[in-house]
Amino acid sequence: xxxxxxxxxxxxxxxxxxxxxxxxxxxxxxxxxxxxxxxxxxxxxxxxxxxxxxxxxxxxxxxxxxxxxxxxxxxxxxxxxxxxxxxxxxxxxxxxxxxxxxxxxxxxxxxxxxxxxxxxxxxxxxxxxxxxxxxxxxxxxxxxxxxxxxxxxxxxxxxxxxxxxxxxxxxxxxxxxxxxxxxxxxx
Numbered sequence: 008x009x010x011x012x013x014x015x016x017x018x019x020x021x022x023x024x025x026x027x028x029x030x031x032x033x034x035x036x037x038x039x040x041x042x043x044x045x046x047x048x049x050x051x052x053x054x055x056x057x058x059x060x061x062x063x064x065x066x067x068x069x070x071x072x073x074x075x076x077x078x079x080x081x082x083x084x085x086x087x088x089x090x091x092x093x094x095x096x097x098x099x100x101x102x103x104x105x106x107x108x109x110x111x112x113x114x115x116x117x118x119x120x121x122x123x124x125x126x127x128x129x130x131x132x133x134x135x136x137x138x139x140x141x142x143x144x145x146x147x148x149x150x151x152x153x154x155x156x157x158x159x160x161x162x163x164x165x166x167x168x169x170x171x172x173x174x175x176x177x178x179x180x181x182x183x184x185x186x187x188x189x190x191x192x193x194x
Contacts, residue, residue: 010070010071010073010076011046011053011070013076013078014043014046014055014070014073014076015046016078017043017076017078018043018044018045018046018055020078020082021042021082021083021084021085022078022079022080022081022082022083023040023041023042023060023078023079023081023082023083024040024041024042024043024076024077024078024079025038025039025040025075025076025077025079026038026039026040026041026068026073026074026075026076026077027073027074027075028068028072028073028074029072029074030072031072036074037061038061039059039060039061039062040059040060040061040079041057041058041059041060041061041066041068042057042058042060042083042085043055043056043057044056044057044058044085044089044091045091046070047091047095047101049100049101050100050101052069052070052071053069053070053071054067054068054069054070054101055067055068055070056091056094056095058083064105065094065103066103067095067098067101067102067103096129097147097148097149098147098148098149098152099127099128099145099147099148099149099150099152099153099156100149100151100152100153100155100156101149101152102148102149102151102152103148103149104148104149104150104151105148106148107146107147107148108146108147108148108150108168108169109144109145109146109168109169110143110144110145110146110147110153110166110168110169110172111142111143111144111166111167111168112142112143112144112145112157112164112165112166112167113136113140113141113142113143113164113165113167114140114141114142114143114160114163114164115140115162115163115164116138116139116140117163118140118160118163118164119135119139119140119141122141122143123141127143127145128145128147130145130146130147131143131144131145132144132145142167150169150171150172150175153172154172154175154176154179157172157176158176158179
């Protein structure tokens with residue numbers, strides 16, 4: 008059976024899985040015993056919503072990054088009241104990396120119309136600023152997905168909170184500048 012079929016079967020039968028999962032950029036895969044609660048499509052890929060015994064937390068795993076799956080005989084119980092859709096709605100994107108945090112973003116006058124034309128997250132609140140920009144407040148988890156969304160906007164977005172998201176973007180910008188400064192001049 009293919010990986011997605013094995014995980015689907017394990018989820019239906021409420022059986023724990025031993026999986027080998029490779030995170031992009033890492034050389035060594037992690038081995039997890041996990042409890043597959045549900046599966047969902049996001050951004051053209053299949054993900055599983057699961058409890059990781061290794062991380063002692065809920066996780067979303069990209070099925071295509073799972074290298075090996077072994078369905079165990081041990082069963083699990085989904086916690087009473089758990090709703091996979093509600094869980095995923097807490098994330099900005101698909102990654103769920105801990106507690107929900109307040110995120111405050113300021114978008115420039117140039118970027119504001121594009122941001123205001125759609126709902127980016129169910130918790131978003133937008134306030135117009137005197138300079139034509141906007142301030143968006145969200146309550147989400149998934150800082151990696153936020154980072155990937157914000158980075159291409161450059162100076163047209165400012166992260167007010169949380170500090171760790173701002174620091175992540177700042178570190179990336181510094182690394183990019185250092186990289187380009189090391190390149191030889193064009194002839």
